[in-house]
Amino acid sequence: MVANSTSILDRREVERLVREVLRQKLRGQINPPPEREQRAVAGSKSHGPPHPLVVNVSARHMHLNQENLEILFGRGAQLTKLKDLYQAGEFASEQLVTVVGPRQRIIPNVRILGPLRNYTQVELSCTDGIYLGIDLPLRISGNHEGAPGCTVLGPNGAIHLNSGVIRAQRHAHMSTEDMAHYGVKDGDEMQLRIDGPCGLTFAGVKVRYHPKVILEVHIDTDEGNACDLESATNMELVK
Numbered sequence: 001m002v003a004n005s006t007s008i009l010d011r012r013e014v015e016r017l018v019r020e021v022l023r024q025k026l027r028g029q030i031n032p033p034p035e036r037e038q039r040a041v042a043g044s045k046s047h048g049p050p051h052p053l054v055v056n057v058s059a060r061h062m063h064l065n066q067e068n069l070e071i072l073f074g075r076g077a078q079l080t081k082l083k084d085l086y087q088a089g090e091f092a093s094e095q096l097v098t099v100v101g102p103r104q105r106i107i108p109n110v111r112i113l114g115p116l117r118n119y120t121q122v123e124l125s126c127t128d129g130i131y132l133g134i135d136l137p138l139r140i141s142g143n144h145e146g147a148p149g150c151t152v153l154g155p156n157g158a159i160h161l162n163s164g165v166i167r168a169q170r171h172a173h174m175s176t177e178d179m180a181h182y183g184v185k186d187g188d189e190m191q192l193r194i195d196g197p198c199g200l201t202f203a204g205v206k207v208r209y210h211p212k213v214i215l216e217v218h219i220d221t222d223e224g225n226a227c228d229l230e231s232a233t234n235m236e237l238v239k
Helices: 011-027 066-073 125-131 178-182 223-228
Strands: 004-009 040-042 054-058 061-063 081-084 089-098 106-114 121-123 149-153 159-161 165-168 171-174 188-197 200-208 214-222 234-238
Touching: 054 223, 061 089, 066 089, 066 149, 106 125, 106 159, 125 165, 125 223, 165 214, 171 178, 178 200, 214 223
Parallel strands: 054 214, 061 106, 121 165, 171 200
Antiparallel strands: 004 159, 040 054, 061 121, 081 089, 089 106, 089 149, 149 159, 171 214, 188 200, 188 234
């Protein structure tokens, strides 16, 4: 089976899902776990890294290919930029979708990130997965072979993903200079130490190499809330 392959839902199924969403809204039953805005805290350069250490919370989001974008938003649809993200060329779009889990619970207003990719993938937190009834595997983005699926509703149509729903493993984007400074290579795992009132040490931070990236660590919403990232007083990456 091809990873994250999709099927277009027939009209009756789409209408049934929409009716269920409306019923839940009227009953006040749609209460997905809250998402706080993406947060960034710049670390000190006192240890001499080539770039300041920045940690960002990556909230729930979706990546799309062109085919699925057009199913959800209409023929010829293009992503429209809402704001730039930390890495050059990456952005949060204005487009939003609704994710439907196997328990018929939904999470509305899931944002599409750009640019478009050659696959479709949904990234959620562990709490989101529990709410939707999806046992999320911990994966690096793009590695969604055999991951569970879900239904996605857009303003112009709906798709069912056979696979492609994951919880993203915490990771550090590094350039050649960054890896040389920390003495690591692509695929290595590090620890992220967060000092502050709710200080924590996160293990299993996967190093992801790209020659043009700026040093940045991504953690998910659950992790950002656990360490209260906004209150952090110092951050450090260690082997």
